[in-house]
Amino acid sequence: MEKIIVKGGNKLKGEVNISSAKNSVLPIIAASILSGDLSVIENAPMLEDVFVICDVLESLGASIKINKENNNISIDTKDINSKEEPKADLVRKMRASFLIMGPMLSRFGRVKLSLPGGCNIGSRPIDLHLKGLSSLGAQIYLGHGYVEGKADRLIGNKIYLDFPSVGATENIMMAGVLAKGETVIENAAEEPEIKDLANYLNDMGAIVEGAGTGRIRIKGVSELKGVTHKPIYDRIEAGTYMIAAAMTRSKIKINGVDEEHIKPILAKLSECGINIDIKNGIATTYGDVDIKPVDIKTMPYPGFPTDMQAQMMALLSLSKGTSIITETVFENRFMHASEIKRMGANIKIDGRSAVIEGVKGLTGAEVRATDLRAGAALILCGLAAECNTQISDVYHIDRGYVDIEKKLKSLGACIERINV
Ligand code: UD1
Numbered sequence: 001m002e003k004i005i006v007k008g009g010n011k012l013k014g015e016v017n018i019s020s021a022k023n024s025v026l027p028i029i030a031a032s033i034l035s036g037d038l039s040v041i042e043n044a045p046m047l048e049d050v051f052v053i054c055d056v057l058e059s060l061g062a063s064i065k066i067n068k069e070n071n072n073i074s075i076d077t078k079d080i081n082s083k084e085e086p087k088a089d090l091v092r093k094m095r096a097s098f099l100i101m102g103p104m105l106s107r108f109g110r111v112k113l114s115l116p117g118g119c120n121i122g123s124r125p126i127d128l129h130l131k132g133l134s135s136l137g138a139q140i141y142l143g144h145g146y147v148e149g150k151a152d153r154l155i156g157n158k159i160y161l162d163f164p165s166v167g168a169t170e171n172i173m174m175a176g177v178l179a180k181g182e183t184v185i186e187n188a189a190e191e192p193e194i195k196d197l198a199n200y201l202n203d204m205g206a207i208v209e210g211a212g213t214g215r216i217r218i219k220g221v222s223e224l225k226g227v228t229h230k231p232i233y234d235r236i237e238a239g240t241y242m243i244a245a246a247m248t249r250s251k252i253k254i255n256g257v258d259e260e261h262i263k264p265i266l267a268k269l270s271e272c273g274i275n276i277d278i279k280n281g282i283a284t285t286y287g288d289v290d291i292k293p294v295d296i297k298t299m300p301y302p303g304f305p306t307d308m309q310a311q312m313m314a315l316l317s318l319s320k321g322t323s324i325i326t327e328t329v330f331e332n333r334f335m336h337a338s339e340i341k342r343m344g345a346n347i348k349i350d351g352r353s354a355v356i357e358g359v360k361g362l363t364g365a366e367v368r369a370t371d372l373r374a375g376a377a378l379i380l381c382g383l384a385a386e387c388n389t390q391i392s393d394v395y396h397i398d399r400g401y402v403d404i405e406k407k408l409k410s411l412g413a414c415i416e417r418i419n420v
Contacts, residue, residue, distance in 0.1 A: 006382030018256030037226025082108035102175035156181035245287035293321035317345035336374035
């Protein structure tokens, strides 16, 4: 078993490069199914989740080359066979595997896969995905832990999402691009990663308008071609490094930040008193300040992202006062609170809210990464804590942070991975 050990107390300095967004790359790789050509993803993040979606496509017959030297991924989807089923253990490993449903139905009119898994942060149903695909004419069968979809050819329709689900918006968008006629998604998710996917689809020859707003219009086309795409930067990774600077009272430069995408995070960090100056995609973070308490409610974009909630909890545990975090997106996303408390934080959970009384300092402890962002939050606490923090279940962290120990080490942190 691997563990990450962080010895707290070091100031950070220098600069760090942000990788491409995992949450852009996963749907984009799924969308490459739509063309039956060769597609290339440039500057792809070399992450466990990315390898899993590549394995899913390979198990369908795609041929994939991952070049870890230049971070390019070449995906040839010519030989995908809709009669194949991706291995159940792969799909259960990661919820985003479900993103192949829309493209497979759209290109082949058939798909069967195991019901998805993913981070343990709530029930995470797939009803909105299935409702959307059914509206486009797919017949959906559920049973024995599997979902199967069939359609002669999908037919465009108007779909109103009860909640702006990121994955459902992506799945329906990918299904709509080869459907007959027009598909309109109302109350669509507006995340920057949705816009990135739409840009990729449009480069392939699709006609998608309005991505990044709550109303997406798709005019179906009869075929798409393979293209080369460089995804957007990871706004959650950037936000995590900004908090690393603040928790260690350091000044660092973060390269690869789109100010527009990160606005909801910047607004809260600025309320906390942290000064961040963004020029030409470089965010200089001035963290040598006393953290002010803030209240946060996680919301779909452009609200405050649930994927930054755990890291904010880490930060606010050192603030000068009381903060309240309300989690509205996932119903079970406070598991990190009890781990952060092991390090001396004062946090009380009441339903969907967490009340955080800032403490003077944290102390190192043995803790467990309960999910991906929880793991990042514990590393952040470790950087600020007195003595050593030992984090187990680090495979969660590897799902979403490229070279996290290497990047933090290059900033001057004392962090290493051990095998026990
Ligand atoms: C994506 C992100 C994840 C992020 C989340 C919310 C990827 C690969 N993952 O996940 O990092 O935390 O958005 O920003 O992009 N829901 C339903 N029915 C559905 C679908 C979702 O009720 O059919 C609910 C979920 O249970 C959850 C909420 O909607 O409570 C948000 O989920 P969704 O936006 O779909 O998240 P994901 O696409 O799974």
